[in-house]
Amino acid sequence: MKIYDIITKKKQGLNLSQEEINFFIDGYMNKSIESYQASALLMAICLRGMSEDETYFLTQAMLNSGESVDLSRFSTFSVDKHSTGGVGDKTTLIVAPIVACLGGKVAKMSGRGLGFTGGTVDKLESLTGYKSQLDPEEFLTQVDKIGVCVIGQSANLAPADKKLYALRDVTATIDSIPLIASSIMSKKLASGSHNIVLDVKCGSGAFMKTSDDAALLAKEMIKIGKSFGRRVRALVTNMDIPLGWAVGNRTEVWEAIQVLSGKGEKRLTELCVALATSMVALSLNIDTGLANSMVSDAISSGKALSKLREWIECQGGDASFIDDADKLILSNYKTEYTANKDGYISKMIADQIGFASMHLGGGRAKLDDEIDYTAGIIFHKSYGDYVKRGEVIATMYSAKNEFSECIATLDNAISVTDTKPSEATLIFDIL
Ligand code: URA
Numbered sequence: 362m363k364i365y366d367i368i369t370k371k372k373q374g375l376n377l378s379q380e381e382i383n384f385f386i387d388g389y390m391n392k393s394i395e396s397y398q399a400s401a402l403l404m405a406i407c408l409r410g411m412s413e414d415e416t417y418f419l420t421q422a423m424l425n426s427g428e429s430v431d432l433s434r435f436s437t438f439s440v441d442k443h444s445t446g447g448v449g450d451k452t453t454l455i456v457a458p459i460v461a462c463l464g465g466k467v468a469k470m471s472g473r474g475l476g477f478t479g480g481t482v483d484k485l486e487s488l489t490g491y492k493s494q495l496d497p498e499e500f501l502t503q504v505d506k507i508g509v510c511v512i513g514q515s516a517n518l519a520p521a522d523k524k525l526y527a528l529r530d531v532t533a534t535i536d537s538i539p540l541i542a543s544s545i546m547s548k549k550l551a552s553g554s555h556n557i558v559l560d561v562k563c564g565s566g567a568f569m570k571t572s573d574d575a576a577l578l579a580k581e582m583i584k585i586g587k588s589f590g591r592r593v594r595a596l597v598t599n600m601d602i603p604l605g606w607a608v609g610n611r612t613e614v615w616e617a618i619q620v621l622s623g624k625g626e627k628r629l630t631e632l633c634v635a636l637a638t639s640m641v642a643l644s645l646n647i648d649t650g651l652a653n654s655m656v657s658d659a660i661s662s663g664k665a666l667s668k669l670r671e672w673i674e675c676q677g678g679d680a681s682f683i684d685d686a687d688k689l690i691l692s693n694y695k696t697e698y699t700a701n702k703d704g705y706i707s708k709m710i711a712d713q714i715g716f717a718s719m720h721l722g723g724g725r726a727k728l729d730d731e732i733d734y735t736a737g738i739i740f741h742k743s744y745g746d747y748v749k750r751g752e753v754i755a756t757m758y759s760a761k762n763e764f765s766e767c768i769a770t771l772d773n774a775i776s777v778t779d780t781k782p783s784e785a786t787l788i789f790d791i792l
Pocket residue numbers: 445526535540541542544545568
C-alpha cells in the first residue's frame with residue numbers, strides 16, 4: 362500500500378477502505394508517513410468528504426492508537442458531556458455536580474483553553490490547590506465515592522487525534538464534519554463513558570457557523586457513538602453571544618456558584634438544566650420529564666452546590682469560596698466598560714469577547730502561555746438589554762493595569778442600537 366495512491370483515491374472522491382485508513386493512521390504515528398503527505402490527505406478529505414463507513418473506520422483507528430479508560434465498574438451509570446467549545450462556557454462546573462448528586466457517575470477528562478475559547482481544566486486549576494492530574498485508580502475511586510471527578514485530558518487517549526489535530530490546525534483542515542466528528546468521538550469513546558451528551562455549538566464563537574451545519578455534525582457524532590454501543594444525545598445550541606455573564610477563569614467559577622445557588626443568568630441556567638436533564642435521563646435510564654424535575658430540585662434544594670463543595674475539596678481545592686463567591690472576583694486592577702450611547706445591546710460577538718478576555722490575561726494565544734486566573738470580564742448587561750449612555754455594561758479584571766486592547770476589542774464586539782434586536786434562540790434542537 363502507498364500513501365500516494367491513498368491520497369490520489371481520496372482526491373478523486375473515492376471511498377477509502379478500513380485497511381487504507383489504518384495504514385494512514387499507523388504510518389503517521391510511526392513516522393513512515395510525512396506530515397506533508399498527511400496534510401494532502403486531510404485536505405482531500407476536507408474537499409471530498411467521507412462516507413459513514415470511512416468516518417467510523419477513522420474514529421476506530423484513532424481510538425485504537427492509544428489507551429481507553431475502563432469505566433465498566435459503573436455499569437451504565439457513567440455519563441460524559443462534551444461541548445464543541447465556546448466563550449463563557451462553564452457548563453461542566455454546573456452540570457457535573459448536579460448529575461453526581463442525582464446518582465450519575467461523571468468521570469471526566471477536560472481540556473485546556475486556546476485562543477478565544479476557555480478550558481474547563483484552567484477554570485478548575487484557578488482554584489488554589491485543585492489537583493487536575495490524578496493516577497487512574499485515584500480518579501476512579503473518587504468517582505465511586507462521590508460521583509464526580511474531573512481531571513486533565515490524558516495524552517494517552519487517542520494520541521493519533523492529538524497529532525492530527527495539531528496538523529489540521531495549521532493546514533486549514535479543521536472545518537470538515539467527518540474530521541471533527543471522528544476527532545471528538547475518538548476522545549469521548551476512549552474516555553469510557555456509556556452515555557454521552559454533546560453540546561454542539563453554532564454561531565460566531567463556534568466551528569459551525571449555522572444551526573443546520575451544527576445539526577449535521579451532531580447527527581454524525583450520534584451515529585458514531587451508537588455504532589460503538591454508546592447512548593448519545595446532542596443539543597444544538599447558540600454560540601453567537603457568550604454564555605452567561607462571565608468570561609475568564611475564576612470569574613466563571615463565580616458564575617457557576619450563582620447558578621447552583623439559584624441566582625444564575627437565565628440562558629446559562631436554562632442550558633445547564635437542559636444538559637443535566639439529558640445526562641440524568643440517559644444515565645439513570647429515566648423519562649426526560651422526571652429527570653428535569655430532579656435537576657430543578659437538585660439546584661433549589663442546594664444539594665448540587667454541596668456536591669460542588671465535596672468535589673472541589675476531594676480534589677484538594679480551596680472550597681471556601683463557595684460561602685464567599687466574591688473572593689473569586691478579586692484582582693489587582695479592575696475597570697468598567699460603559700455604553701457610549703443610549704439604546705439596546707444588539708450585538709455581542711462571542712469570539713471577539715473571548716479575545717477581549719485573552720488580552721486581559723484570561724486566555725492563551727499559544728499553548729504554553731501562562732494564564733492570569735484573576736483576569737476576565739463580568740457583564741452586567743446582556744444581549745437585548747436597554748442601556749443609557751455612560752451606564753456600565755461590564756467590569757474587566759486583570760493582574761495588569763492594561764485595559765486598552767480589551768476595550769478596543771469590546772468596542773468591535775458590542776453594538777448599541779436604537780431598535781431592540783430579536784430574541785436569540787438558545788437551543789435549536791435536541792437530537
Ligand atoms: N474539537 C476537537 O476535539 N476536534 C475537532 O476537530 C474540532 C473540535
